[in-house]
Amino acid sequence: MSTELDPRAPSTPSFAADARRVARRDGHDTSGAAAPTGEPGQAGLARLRLGGRLALQPWPALVLGAALLLLWQWYASRPEVDPLLLPAPTAVWTALVAQRGILWHHTLVTLGETAAGFAAALAAGFVLGAAIDFSWWLRRASYPLLVASQTIPIIALAPLLVLWFGFGLTSKVIVVLLVCFFPITVALSDGLRSADPELLKLYRSFGAGRLRLFWSVRLPGALPALFSGIRIAITYSIIGAIFSEYVGASDGLGYYIELKQHTFATAGVIAAIVVTALLSVALFLLTALVERLALPWYYAAGRGEH
């Protein structure tokens, strides 16, 4: 390990080369491409990753989807297939268009329940995740209960909740809360726990206390993990709401599905399922968008690389 300087190096410390290199990279960042100069492969890779996450390259999925639809249409229109049991995609589309007003109403109801339940789950998950992190005792005490709460089949619990809280909003919100808070809590508490001990030590050397460490170091560092939990939770949330409506409600997509099933309006059932799927995808994409806006540094630095 010699400390001899390269004889060609300038005699005074100069950081001009550093600055030039960085400026060049900055220029690239603002222009949108993630690749440093001279590494063409990385731009493609970055774009692919981005596309996979945000469905910016939807063509393969669209082609496969269209093929499956065609197959379904072909099979459903065969004479031996009862349209009451399996309506063709065209019939589903017709139902979708004919019922759009009613479907829209039920969609809004379901969306409202989902939003309320998810917001409650986010608040509960945040408080619980942080509390677990603050207290060793609380972690030990509540973790088994948390896990146990996830083993209760919602299918058994939802009817009880309807019995206890009625057909209205409350029972739906509770079901959504129950399915959503667990991934959020666990993701947050894991994220908080994974804070770099060296970093915490450095901040302690500045005189930082626990609260300061939490707000300035640990919570911002845990946000990527928290968002992973949120992405999982949001996909469950709609299903939770619909299932709860299915069990007992007077409004909502789940209620609509149950109603249509009873009258053997299979096309209507499938139309509602399509709406549900679109809703889930939309919420997922919305979450991804919020994450990108909230954590620009995380994406700029390369995900997971820290």
Add this chain to the structure above:
Amino acid sequence: MATRETAAPLAARPAGAGAPLLDVRGVTMRFPAVRGRTGGTVTALADLSLVVARGEFVALVGPSGGGKSTLLSIIAGLDTPTAGSVAVDGDPQAPRLGRVGYMPQRDLLLPWRTALDNAVAGLEVRGVPKAAAREQARALFADFGLAGFERAYPHALSGGMRQRVAFARTVLAARELLLLDEPFGALDALTRAGLQRWLLDIWGRLGATCLLVTHDVDEALLLADRVYVLTARPGRVRLERRVPLARPRRLEALAQLEVAALKAELLAALLEETSAAPGERVDVEGAPR
């Protein structure tokens, strides 16, 4: 462009008057052995004493695993020694957290903060208003060759620049006494050489007091007024030498005959310690002495 603080005059160098700025006396540190209850304790530091005068630059070299980082943690106030005392400005009771600038090997910049906002972390913890803190940091950035990169995020900076931002953060947090724990260890040789020269220059202008931990004897000789060599675990002072070089220093000065002799002496001591207890294995065996 230099502010009052950064353009401080060459502060009173080893004046010899009054108590040393840092006085470490008889510090012993024992940890519970990692595994097993019968193992008892591991002694990281044993009756270690050293002093650093105000304005002095002191280097600490020793085999790895010898408790150097533990010592810095204790001096910074992060750990309490099993025995012994640490006095800053003659006062062993004075709280040291927030008063002693501690800089670990890794830059540990927060990726979600700009360079400038990373640098003000220590001021922020101390409760300095944001605008005032940024103003101080901005002044220092100009001096640290970081002007124009205030709003850059750490991932966009080179290793050398990140280390300078980290150093700015340390200096802003507490410039009276700086504890540097192998600050250049993770950098490539050329960047390291550049930063060493830069540190020499900055240190002179800041009038700071530095305690540098390193395993690089050349680095110690280039930067320090005095060098302590520590023993292998348990760490204590093996020898102490003054570096007979005038300031300002240049790399070429290391080739002088007397410095070369000193280097040979330090290296020999270091090597002996290293072979006496091969650093890494001691941990596993549980100090078979």
